[in-house]
Structures are given as structure tokens and as C-alpha cells.
Amino acid sequence: xxxxxxxxxxxxxxVEKHGLKLDEFEKxxxxxxxxxxxxxxxxxxxxxxxxxxxxxSKFWLKKLPTSGKRVVQGPGENAGVIDIDDGDVAVFKMExxxxxxxxxxxxxxxxxxxxxxxxxxxMGARPVANLNALRFGEPNHPKTKHLLSGVVSxxxxxxxxxxxxxxxxxxxxxxxxxxxxxxxxMTVGIAKKDKxxxxxxxxxGNPVVYVGSKTGRDGIHGATMASAEFDEDxxxxxxxxxxxxxxxxxxxxxxxLELMKEEAIISIQDMGAAGLTxxxxxxxxxxxxxLEIDLSKVPMRAKNMSAYELMLSESQERMLMVxxxxxxxxxxxxxxxxxxxxxxxxxxxxxxxxxxxKNSKEEASIPINILVEDAPEYQRDYxxxxxxxxxxxxxxxxxxxxxxxxxxxxxxHPDLSSRKxxxxxxxxxxxxxxxxxxxxxxxxxxxxxxxxxxxxxTDCSPVYCKHNPYEGGKHAVVETWRNIxxxxxxxxxxxxxxNFGNPEKPEIMGQFVECIRGMGDACSKLNxxxxxxxxSLYNETNGEGIYPTPAIGGVGLIQxxxxxxxxSLKEDGNFLCVVGKTAxxxxxxxxxxxxxxxxxxxxxxxxxxxxxxxxxxxxxAINQKLIASAHDVGEGGILVAISEMCxxxxxxxxxxxxxxxxxxxxxxxxxxxxxxxxxxxNYDACQKLxxxxxxxxxxxxxxxGDKISIKNIGDQHISALKRSFETGIKQISQL
Amino acid sequence: xxxxxxxxxxxxxxxxxxxxxxNISGHQxxxxxxxxxSIDQSDLIVVPGGFSYxxxxxxxxxxxxxxxxxxxxxxxxxxxxxxxxxxxxQILIESGLLDGALMRNSSLSFICRDILIKPKNQSSVFxxxxxxxxxxxxxxxxNFFVTSQQLKKIxxxxxxxxxxxxxxxxxxxxxxxxxxxxxxxxxxxxxxxxLGMMPHPERAAELAHGCEDGKNIFESILN
Numbered sequence: 001x002x003x004x005x006x007x008x009x010x011x012x013x014x015v016e017k018h019g020l021k022l023d024e025f026e027k028x029x030x031x032x033x034x035x036x037x038x039x040x041x042x043x044x045x046x047x048x049x050x051x052x053x054x055x056x057s058k059f060w061l062k063k064l065p066t067s068g069k070r071v072v073q074g075p076g077e078n079a080g081v082i083d084i085d086d087g088d089v090a091v092f093k094m095e096x097x098x099x100x101x102x103x104x105x106x107x108x109x110x111x112x113x114x115x116x117x118x119x120x121x122x123m124g125a126r127p128v129a130n131l132n133a134l135r136f137g138e139p140n141h142p143k144t145k146h147l148l149s150g151v152v153s154x155x156x157x158x159x160x161x162x163x164x165x166x167x168x169x170x171x172x173x174x175x176x177x178x179x180x181x182x183x184x185x186m187t188v189g190i191a192k193k194d195k196x197x198x199x200x201x202x203x204x205g206n207p208v209v210y211v212g213s214k215t216g217r218d219g220i221h222g223a224t225m226a227s228a229e230f231d232e233d234x235x236x237x238x239x240x241x242x243x244x245x246x247x248x249x250x251x252x253x254x255x256x257l258e259l260m261k262e263e264a265i266i267s268i269q270d271m272g273a274a275g276l277t278x279x280x281x282x283x284x285x286x287x288x289x290x291l292e293i294d295l296s297k298v299p300m301r302a303k304n305m306s307a308y309e310l311m312l313s314e315s316q317e318r319m320l321m322v323x324x325x326x327x328x329x330x331x332x333x334x335x336x337x338x339x340x341x342x343x344x345x346x347x348x349x350x351x352x353x354x355x356x357x358k359n360s361k362e363e364a365s366i367p368i369n370i371l372v373e374d375a376p377e378y379q380r381d382y383x384x385x386x387x388x389x390x391x392x393x394x395x396x397x398x399x400x401x402x403x404x405x406x407x408x409x410x411x412x413h414p415d416l417s418s419r420k421x422x423x424x425x426x427x428x429x430x431x432x433x434x435x436x437x438x439x440x441x442x443x444x445x446x447x448x449x450x451x452x453x454x455x456x457x458t459d460c461s462p463v464y465c466k467h468n469p470y471e472g473g474k475h476a477v478v479e480t481w482r483n484i485x486x487x488x489x490x491x492x493x494x495x496x497x498x499n500f501g502n503p504e505k506p507e508i509m510g511q512f513v514e515c516i517r518g519m520g521d522a523c524s525k526l527n528x529x530x531x532x533x534x535x536s537l538y539n540e541t542n543g544e545g546i547y548p549t550p551a552i553g554g555v556g557l558i559q560x561x562x563x564x565x566x567x568s569l570k571e572d573g574n575f576l577c578v579v580g581k582t583a584x585x586x587x588x589x590x591x592x593x594x595x596x597x598x599x600x601x602x603x604x605x606x607x608x609x610x611x612x613x614x615x616x617x618x619x620x621a622i623n624q625k626l627i628a629s630a631h632d633v634g635e636g637g638i639l640v641a642i643s644e645m646c647x648x649x650x651x652x653x654x655x656x657x658x659x660x661x662x663x664x665x666x667x668x669x670x671x672x673x674x675x676x677x678x679x680x681x682n683y684d685a686c687q688k689l690x691x692x693x694x695x696x697x698x699x700x701x702x703x704x705g706d707k708i709s710i711k712n713i714g715d716q717h718i719s720a721l722k723r724s725f726e727t728g729i730k731q732i733s734q735l
Numbered sequence: 736x737x738x739x740x741x742x743x744x745x746x747x748x749x750x751x752x753x754x755x756x757x758n759i760s761g762h763q764x765x766x767x768x769x770x771x772x773s774i775d776q777s778d779l780i781v782v783p784g785g786f787s788y789x790x791x792x793x794x795x796x797x798x799x800x801x802x803x804x805x806x807x808x809x810x811x812x813x814x815x816x817x818x819x820x821x822x823x824x825q826i827l828i829e830s831g832l833l834d835g836a837l838m839r840n841s842s843l844s845f846i847c848r849d850i851l852i853k854p855k856n857q858s859s860v861f862x863x864x865x866x867x868x869x870x871x872x873x874x875x876x877x878n879f880f881v882t883s884q885q886l887k888k889i890x891x892x893x894x895x896x897x898x899x900x901x902x903x904x905x906x907x908x909x910x911x912x913x914x915x916x917x918x919x920x921x922x923x924x925x926x927x928x929x930l931g932m933m934p935h936p937e938r939a940a941e942l943a944h945g946c947e948d949g950k951n952i953f954e955s956i957l958n
Binding site for chain 2: 161246247248426429561
């Protein structure tokens with residue numbers, strides 16, 4: 001691909017190697033008034049790649065609702081911040097580490113966790129919970145076992161060591177991820193509302209301080225790699241994957257939080273993707289100032305590192321901050337106590353330029369605004385494809401004698417089976433504030449020293465998104481909302497992690513646009529804004545894109561921990577009731593995919609009015625103490641949800657409801673539904689509350705015994721179901 | 736009542752155990768940074784869980800050489816009660832206060848879940864009121880091993896504190912989460928004033944944890 005119009009001194013191949021297009025290079029030359037040197041070219045490449053610049057997505061992301069009564073900080077900072085009363089805030093964000101995790105699953109996943117933790121504690125919050133959203137290829141794909149076990153031990157290896165509990169997550173398996181897995185990590189932290197730290201540099205002449213680990217040659221150009229597609233030679237990119245050191249991060253966390261108690265930090269930014277480049281430019285741009293950095297002062301792990309290498313290294317566990325000069329010595333002592341590097345490497349200037357010196361030689365001088373405001377932004381062409389048609393299924397197409405066998409097969413499938421094999425490898429209890437452990441709808445973590453808690457959940461159904469990106473986008477948001485409600489909390493806000501294929505393909509861009517539209521509609525209707533997020537594009541291998549995967553992480557507040565609900569059935573004789581109507585929507589359900597091995601029939605649609613009504617009803621019923629246990633009805637339908645409640649509570653149920661289409665009723669994935677366990681004493685009050693709010697509420701069975709018995713169909717022992725449920729994912733690890 | 740919690744770089748259960756001690760005894764324990772060299776008069780020294788020095792060399796090996804450990808060993812020899820939990824247990828072994836070794840779990844993976852333990856020794860300051868109790872484990876290296884000679888010694892001297900068991904106190908291979916010899920979950924020193932255990936009693940010490948069985952150990956020593 002030689003361009004005959006190339007008229008620059010700089011080699012065209014060098015520019016291409018840096019992931020920059022001709023018109024982008026022209027823009028650089030125009031902005032600088034000259035051609036960039038190599039260091040500068042590297043800096044532009046790092047800042048203008050998709051990962052850092054959001055050049056394809058920015059236009060659309062702006063359409064998402066980001067404000068609300070409890071939003072303290074929306075998108076644009078290291079993480080989003082929401083008000084959780086009493087002067088406390090929750091700080092959270094989800095981020096992708098997809099490309100590195102495919103190349104080197106342990107380190108890729110581990111540094112993903114490390115990066116998102118830093119985003120949260122940079123803002124002054126103590127991280128209190130980690131979650132994740134994982135996608136792997138088919139269970140029997142030759143790479144899946146290796147990737148699954150590597151990613152899980154990497155997440156555990158980092159989170160366990162740093163001492164932040166990994167309390168929840170989601171995982172699914174689908175051929176579209178065979179060549180491009182997704183590893184999205186989320187961290188939730190807690191801070192005081194008047195002690196939030198931001199990244200805007202300020203105070204001309206103030207020292208710019210580098211803290212944490214030394215800089216080595218690892219991860220150079222990681223962010224550029226993360227913005228390219230994979231091919232057969234991708235394994236060669238392994239050296240661009242960084243290596244994590246959770247022990248150093250733990251020291252960095254404690255040192256930063258210790259220093260944050262003092263009035264010393266003016267601004268702080270972690271060195272994540274594109275390391276020193278993006279952190280310094282971010283701080284200067286936000287503060288509308290310049291920075292002058294002396295690269296020879298940067299603590300180095302390797303000898304003779306060039307300016308180019310120092311600026312683009314993605315060595316982990318590093319931070320950049322601007323300090324109050326009178327507090328410099330005190331700050332130095334804190335970092336010394338924790339055996340961490342602390343070096344003044346530059347100062348804030350009024351030049352509005354990034355100036356890099358090395359051994360008294362100027363290595364780069366770039367106006368900040370060309371790097372940031374003038375970064376390319378594209379409104380890429382897009383095509384919205386017709387959603388897959390909705391198929392009507394009929395009772396005569398199914399044999400009801402197979403219903404319980406089908407259930408057994410479904411809960412054995414890795415998409416629906418127990419995730420215990422995964423979360424038992426994560427320390428989910430360190431910090432001793434985990435109130436609801438993994439395995440329920442949402443995890444609940446107590447706000448330390450109080451009687452309130454945060455509920456959190458990550459969700460997305462890529463198959464729903466593929467077949468109807470608009471409804472799929474709505475669904476991902478709504479699913480977290482339901483999970484948070486079912487745990488007894490008030491949903492407050494979300495973070496998103498937008499994983500898609502190549503945005504230069506109009507049909508992929510169409511998926512992106514439609515998912516955003518769906519998410520936005522759901523967020524607006526449910527008063528559930530987006531406060532932070534991340535975009536990961538070019539998730540393709542050999543031209544094959546992944547399914548659209550807008551993973552959502554939701555956070556909610558429980559004012560009184562005595563209102564926490566889990567999905568475990570609690571007591572013999574209680575009634576199990578369903579909220580929301582079932583209309584036999586079997587299209588692209590887990591039943592159709594697992595039992596019939598097909599992916600057809602159309603994504604179920606969500607009526608957001610019904611969603612809001614049903615959710616508010618469940619919240620009211622829980623707050624009025626009418627509910628013993630609660631569970632949302634998700635993938636797999638009512639019978640899978642009932643089984644989960646039975647297995648978790650070690651209690652059976654007699655299902656009395658009669659239906660002329662058992663497969664439709666029990667496996668349909670109609671939306672906006674919950675299961676509630678209600679004591680007979682509270683049943684009338686619940687029914688009345690439902691009627692008053694125009695909510696469909698219906699008793700379907702009575703809790704008790706050790707079997708699931710379905711009238712006119714048969715029964716199944718809970719212990720037998722449990723054995724099937726426990727095999728699914730564990731089996732992959734034993735393949 | 737004065738208690739101390741040692742803090743190493745990489746400790747991560749120091750706060751949790753301090754909260755449990757405060758809740759149970761009403762007294763705030765003093766946190767002691769590993770670079771310090773002596774501890775005041777103490778009724779209980781806790782070496783908490785975590786990943787001291789990242790567990791990079793061998794779990795507990797580097798922490799056992801921290802300046803403060805000289806005094807911990809000295810105090811232990813004088814009879815001050817010392818409790819090591821999880822990584823703390825590993826540190827106490829590395830510092831020579833307890834016998835044996837903690838190897839990687841037989842599953843070769845980190846395990847975090849509730850288990851049950853029953854007291855074997857029922858006379859030490861830690862175990863005198865102990866019963867079958869539920870509490871979490873969270874470790875990668877909890878597979879206890881001693882030579883047959885050492886095993887005989889700790890058996891004869893009643894130094895086995897806890898064994899992994901089921902609800903009815905049965906000890907067998909099905910109730911062994913990590914491959915530990917004789918299902919050993921915790922051991923005492925000869926004088927019975929030093930206890931090392933893999934399970935985390937501080938994580939089962941209040942209603943919000945869903946189980947309060949861990950309180951017993953703290954109560955018997957603090958009250």
C-alpha cells in the first residue's frame with residue numbers, strides 16, 4: 001500500500017507502523033508546522049489511536065445520558081463518582097483488557113485488574129470490590145481451556161494479592177470469541193465526597209512527581225496494539241503485553257491513600273495505556289497548562305532507554321502527580337516508607353506545550369491542544385441491519401416429557417452452569433465487608449463501618465445484541481438494573497465497556513450505534529445514567545468480528561443492610577410468585593441454543609414502561625419487608641431461575657401453575673420478570689401492592705421438599721440438578 | 736487488655752482482624768509496622784493474613800526476617816500469645832515458631848470458600864472453648880506438611896489445634912480442602928501460646944458475615 005503522493009521526509013512505512021493514516025499524519029505536520037521526530041510520532045500514535053482518542057466512538061457516546069441527582073462525576077475522569085449519602089461517594093469504572101489477555105491470559109487479565117484499580121484509587125477512593133465480564137470461545141475450542149484458566153488465575157492472582165475482593169462477574173462462551181476473547185474488569189471504590197482527586201494539573205512551577213515502579217521496556221505501544229485487528233502473526237505481539245506486580249500496586253495504593261489524607265496533591269493521574277504520554281498530556285490538557293518533563297529523571301529499570309521508549313512504556317504500577325511544593329518532603333517520606341520510587345521529573349508551565357528534555361537536549365515540543373482537542377474524530381459510515389425476525393413457536397413442536405431432561409442439559413451448559421469453579425479462585429471475602437457473595441443476582445458489599453451497602457452486577461447478552469443491537473443494548477442495561485433490584489438495592493448508575501469489531505465496517509458501526517441507542521433509552525427511562533466507560537474496538541481476527549458486546553456494570557445503594565435479598569429459597573410453605581408476563585418468547589433463548597443448537601427466533605423486546613413498573617414494585621415490596629427471597633428471570637427462563645433458587649437454598653418446590661405450552665412457559669426469555677418468595681402471611685399485601693401498580697403478579701408454586709415437582713410433568717431431585725449444575729465450567733478445566 | 740497487629744508490606748487482613756478484635760474486646764489493637772523493632776507489653780500479638788512481600792520468594796519467608804519479628808519471636812518464647820492467620824501462619828512457620836511447612840494446595844489453585852474445622856487440642860488459650868466451627872479459607876499455599884517424626888511429636892504433645900471436618904466433626908479426605916496432612920488446619924507450639932491457622936476467624940466474626948463462629952477464638956483469648 002504505497003502512496004505515490006507521499007511527500008514527506010518521514011518514511012511512509014514508519015508512519016503506518018505507528019497506526020496513523022496519511023491524512024492524520026498531514027494533520028500532525030500542519031499542527032506542528034514541521035514533521036514530527038520519532039519521539040513525537042510515537043506520542044501522536046499513542047494519543048490518536050482508538051483506545052486513547054475514542055475517535056470513532058466519541059460522537060455517539062455523547063448521546064448517552066450522564067447526569068442525575070446522585071452523579072458527582074460523569075464520564076471524562078479516571079472513573080465515575082456517585083453520591084451514596086452521608087458524605088460518602090462510590091467511584092467506579094469498567095475497562096477492557098481484551099487483546100493482551102488473548103496473547104498472554106494470565107498477565108493480560110492481571111494487568112487489566114491492576115489498571116482499573118489504579119483508575120479508582122487515583123481518585124482518592126479505597127477500592128472495595130472487583131468484578132469482571134468475560135467472554136471466551138466455544139467450550140471445546142482448543143484454546144478455551146488455556147485462556148479460561150489463565151484469565152481466571154490472572155484476575156485472582158492480582159486481586160487476591162492486593163487484597164480487594166472479587167465479588168462478582170459474568171462469563172459466556174460463544175464461537176464469535178474463538179479468536180478474540182473479552183476480559184473486562186470493573187472496580188468499585190469508596191471515598192469521601194469532599195476528598196475526591198482529579199487529574200487537572202495546576203499551579204505554574206509546581207513539581208510534577210513520578211511515583212511507583214521503575215519504567216522498563218515492557219508494553220511499548222500496547223494501546224496501539226489494542227487498536228488493531230489480530231491475524232495469524234498476532235502471537236508475535238506478546239512482548240507488548242505488560243507484566244503486573246500486585247505487591248507493588250498494594251504499596252502504591254496504601255502510599256497514595258496515606259498521602260491523600262494530607263493537603264498535598266493538586267492533581268493525580270495513573271499511568272495506564274500509553275503510560276507517561278497519556279498521563280502527562282491528560283493532566284496538562286485538563287488543567288489548560290503546559291508540562292516540562294526531564295526524562296533523564298524518570299526512574300528506569302533498563303539501561304539506555306530512549307525518550308521514545310520512556311514515553312511509550314506501559315510498565316505498570318506508576319502514577320504521576322502535581323504536588324504542593326511545600327509538601328514535597330513529607331510526600332517523599334511517605335513513599336520512602338513504602339519502598340517506592342518518588343522522583344520530581346518536571347514542572348507545570350504556562351507554555352501549554354508538552355516539552356520533553358533528556359540530558360539537556362529537547363526531545364519533543366508539542367502544543368497540548370493539537371494532541372487532544374485536534375485529535376481526529378470520525379463520524380464513521382454505518383448501516384443498521386434489520387433485526388432477526390421474531391419466530392412464533394408452537395406447543396406441538398415440543399415434547400413435554402423431555403422438559404425436565406432439557407432442564408438438566410441446560411444447567412449443565414457452561415453458559416448456565418455454576419460459576420463456582422471460577423469464583424472460588426478469587427478471594428471474595430477479604431476486607432470482611434462482603435455481605436452477598438458471588439452466585440446471587442448482585443454482589444453486596446457493606447460500606448465499611450456503616451449499615452449500608454453497595455449492590456453491583458455486570459451483564460450483557462451478546463447474542464441478543466447480535467440479533468437486535470437496539471434491544472440488546474437495552475437489555476444489557478436493564479439486566480443489571482434487575483439484578484440490583486432483586487438484591488434489595490436502589491439502582492443508581494452504570495459504567496459501560498463497549499466491545500465491538502472494526503468500526504471502519506459500516507455494519508459493525510451500525511451495531512455500535514444501535515446498542516448505544518438502546519442503552520441510552522433504557523438509562524433515560526430508568527433514571528440510571530452512565531458515569532464512566534471504555535471502548536474496545538477492532539476485536540477481530542482474520543476479518544471476523546466478535547458479537548457486539550456492550551458489557552454493563554451497574555451499582556446500587558442499600559440504605560439498610562437488613563433489606564438485602566438473595567436468591568436462596570428460605571422456608572417450607574412459602575409461596576413462589578412470578579412478577580411480569582410470560583408470552584412464550586423462545587427466540588434465541590438458551591433453550592433454542594443449547595437444546596436445538598440453533599441461534600434463531602429474534603431477540604426478546606423490552607417494554608421500558610413495564611420494566612420500570614415491575615422493578616419499582618419489587619423494590620417497594622422488599623422495602624415493605626414482604627419478600628423472603630428474590631431473583632430476576634434471565635437467560636434460560638423461569639425454570640432455570642427456579643432451579644437456581646432451589647439449589648442455592650437446598651429446598652424444593654411444587655409448581656402448580658398450569659400451562660398448555662410447558663416449554664414456552666418454562667424456558668421463554670420474555671423480559672421484565674422476577675421470581676419472589678413470599679410467606680403466606682404477606683401474600684395478600686403483595687398481591688394488593690401489585691394490583692395497585694398494575695403489575696402482573698402470580699403465585700406459581702409452594703416451597704418445600706427436596707424436589708422440583710411440576711404438575712402433570714414430573715419431578716427432579718435438587719441434589720441431582722446440583723450435580724449437573726456443578727459440572728459445566730469445571731468440565732472445561734478438565735478437558 | 737492490650738493487643739497488637741503486625742503490618743507487613745502486602746498484609747491485607749490487618750484491618751479485618753483489628754476490626755474483629757475491637758468488636759469483640761472493645762479495645763482497639765495497636766498496629767505495628769514491620770520496620771519497628773519492639774512491641775510494648777502485649778496480651779495478644781496477631782500476625783495477619785495477606786501477601787507479605789507479594790509472597791514472591793516463598794510465602795512468609797521474607798516477612799519472617801523483618802525487624803519486628805525478632806521481638807515477636809522473643810515475646811512468643813516468653814509466653815505471650817501469638818496468633819498467625821493464613822499468611823501469618825506461613826510467617827510463623829518460616830520464623831521457626833511452629834513446625835512443618837505449608838505447600839501449594841493439592842488442587843494447585845487458590846481456594847476461597849467456607850470450611851468446617853474442629854478443635855483437637857481443647858486446652859490452649861485459643862482452643863479451650865472451641866467447637867466445630869464454620870469459617871472461610873482463602874489461600875493458595877495451605878497444604879500442611881510435617882515429617883512423620885514431627886507429626887508424632889505434635890500429636891503426642893497435643894499441638895494439633897484444628898482439623899478440617901464436616902458438620903458432624905468427621906475428619907476424612909472428603910473434608911480436606913487443600914491436601915493437608917491429617918486434615919490439619921492449625922497447629923500450636925509446644926508451650927501452646929502460639930497458634931497458626933489457615934482459616935480466617937476474622938471473616939466469620941459478625942452477623943453481616945453470615946456466620947459468627949470465628950468469634951470464639953478471639954473471645955477465649957481476649958475475655
